[in-house]
Amino acid sequence: MTSISHHGDEHAHGRYAQITTNRIGLWLFLISETMVFAGLLVVRFYLQGTFRPEELSQVLGLIVTSILLVSSLTMYRAEVAISHGDQKAFMNNTLITLILGIVFVAGVAYEWSQALIHFPPNTLFGTVFFAMTGMHLLHVISGLVMLALMYWGGSKGKFSAENHWTPEAVAKYWHMVDVVWVFFYVALYLV
Amino acid sequence: MIMETKETGMQRGWMTFAVLVVLTAIEFAVSAAMEEPLIVLMLIAVIKAGLIIVYFMRFGDLSVIWNGEADE
Numbered sequence: 001m002t003s004i005s006h007h008g009d010e011h012a013h014g015r016y017a018q019i020t021t022n023r024i025g026l027w028l029f030l031i032s033e034t035m036v037f038a039g040l041l042v043v044r045f046y047l048q049g050t051f052r053p054e055e056l057s058q059v060l061g062l063i064v065t066s067i068l069l070v071s072s073l074t075m076y077r078a079e080v081a082i083s084h085g086d087q088k089a090f091m092n093n094t095l096i097t098l099i100l101g102i103v104f105v106a107g108v109a110y111e112w113s114q115a116l117i118h119f120p121p122n123t124l125f126g127t128v129f130f131a132m133t134g135m136h137l138l139h140v141i142s143g144l145v146m147l148a149l150m151y152w153g154g155s156k157g158k159f160s161a162e163n164h165w166t167p168e169a170v171a172k173y174w175h176m177v178d179v180v181w182v183f184f185y186v187a188l189y190l191v
Numbered sequence: 192m193i194m195e196t197k198e199t200g201m202q203r204g205w206m207t208f209a210v211l212v213v214l215t216a217i218e219f220a221v222s223a224a225m226e227e228p229l230i231v232l233m234l235i236a237v238i239k240a241g242l243i244i245v246y247f248m249r250f251g252d253l254s255v256i257w258n259g260e261a262d263e
Contacts, residue, residue, distance in 0.1 A: 024256065027253060058222070069211055073204055073208040075247075076247045080200035080204065084196075086197060171247075178243055182243070183233075186218065186229075186235075190222035
């Protein structure tokens, strides 16, 4: 009995050590991703200072920012739910996050349609705008693919209170995308 | 990660979100009110990013690196 308990402790410790290693690896990946976005942020101010075209809609910027903030909350709620074994809340919040992400992409797509008219990519601000929002959008779409896969996995009952590394990793990635937008929102829409 | 109840976790999420909403509203107002708002806006953005990193991304889960032992 003691032996079984000892093996159980070893197994739990090994699992915890693995999760810790995963977390460190994920954070290093996220930090390296952030460097790319930091570079774009510097380029924006180097090339254009604080210039912002009048045609760039601050209201639309606020709307898409709000959508992304709400999606971060629902993503967080999904992660908390699955870490406590609440499958229903996990699935619901994941689905809402997925939908909000798609709405965000649609919002940026609309913004692009306006940007192409007023400041196309062959203008200096257009270059900055499309590079920044394009790189960010690419990450949002990657996040959406991961969210969809996670939702599919969740529907098969693959995650539980004891096994929720995937939701944790996807959530951290999604929040990183939100952190990046916090700075891009200021740099593009508010200065 | 220090174990907490689901309710405590959810409550923390709502609180963080509420502060983020207020800060976003302040950013919008500052942008409209100030001539050169960049520094103030960036400071607010740093606070917002910090809140997301600490509370939503649970940066504290990495405490095992500097504490040297598991707290779970």
